[in-house]
Amino acid sequence: MTLFTLCVAPMALMAQKITVAQPTIDCGQVQYCRPVTVQFEARNQSGRPITIAKVRSSCGCTVASYPSQAIANGKTFKVSAVYDARQLGHFQKELALYVDGGNKPVYLTLRGVVVEEVIDYTGDFPLELGDLRVDKTDVEYDDVNRGERPFFRINILNPTSKAVSPQVMHLPNYLEAQVSPSTIAAGRPGVVTLTLLSDKLRDFGLTQTTIYLGSNPGERVSADKAIEVSAVLLPSFKNITDATRQYAPKMSLSATYLDLGSFDGKKKKRGEIIITNNGRTDLEIRNIQMFTAGLEVSLSTRKIAPGASARLRVTAVASALHKVRTRPRILMITNDPDKAKVVIAVDVKR
DSSP states (O other): OOGGGOOSHHHHHHHTTEEESOSEEEEEEEETTOOEEEEEEEEEOSSSOBOEEEEEESSTTEEEEOOOSOBOTTOEEEEEEEEOOOSOEEEEEEEEEEETTOOOOEEEEEEEEEESSOOOOOSOOOEEETTEEESOSEEEEEEEETTOOOEEEEEEEOOSSSOBOOEEESOOTTEEEEEESSSBOTTOEEEEEEEEOGGGOOSSEEEEEEEEEESSTTOOOOGGGEEEEEEEEEOOOTTOOHHHHTTSOOEEESOSEEEEEEOTTOSEEEEEEEEEEOSSSOEEEEEEEESSSSEEEEESOSEEOTTOEEEEEEEEEHHHHTTOOSOOEEEEEESOTTOSEEEEEEEEEO
8 A cells, every 4th residue: 555545534633633724735836847836835733732743745845844843832833845847747746744653645636737838828807806817607518318427617817915715605515615826926816716516416406506715715705705606407208219309309489588578667577378289299398497686477387298388477576686796597497408597588677
């Protein structure tokens, strides 16, 4: 068994004695043949003074330095690592920190990508997110099939006069976030990569959540740091054959766009769409959801027989739509293999 295939349990035991503020540091883009240095900040919580015996690295391209003197209980200390960037491409290097009298290491990781030339995002950062500026605050994963892992990038800028270490807060279990680089210098850009783990979505149709981007660890959640995330998971028709498809339901709509005009002082505006089944078996409206607040819907029936129709009544509520940032839309998930997902845009002048 090698150094870096030890089980996780000993790491947890050592973590009770030494805590690391950021066990994994992302260096972002690193220029070829220009060594990069990172610092891990740790604290001795063992209840006694400790001395670092050694720090072993996963390869000779990473050299660590650390305090040689005893570290008092409750004190913080730093472990530095220098990576010699002599190979292009992504890298991930591990360090194992050993304390005198113990054989259970604490693991530290540095990662990034070595490039011939550092290329920064050159677009705009039109939106504020706390102390940071970003290019978007809404993320939408559309037409996702179970098992896929689509990702979005949010480009960020640190406009402050100090370095920041952005943190993504309130992540649900179906989202992963990676900030690169882990620490962004004053006036420099970075990127947040959000990956959707579609296997962990519970239901077909729309799943929405709000996450938050703080400038540094320990910041509180607040509305001015919010990022809205939505995902649409499609039902699977991979087992359908041409023979069975001819008997499938076929959905048609009187409109896929609903213009309700202007409120003109009214509290509500109403419209209607007719849904018809031109297929040979029952059409099922399995799910009907709204992307935003401010809409109310009612459907005369969720199961539409061949040749029959149903009425979808839509009501726009002025007081609720006033707070909505994006265009109101209605989502339907059906058992029509050609129209598993239907989106109806609603336009109303506020």
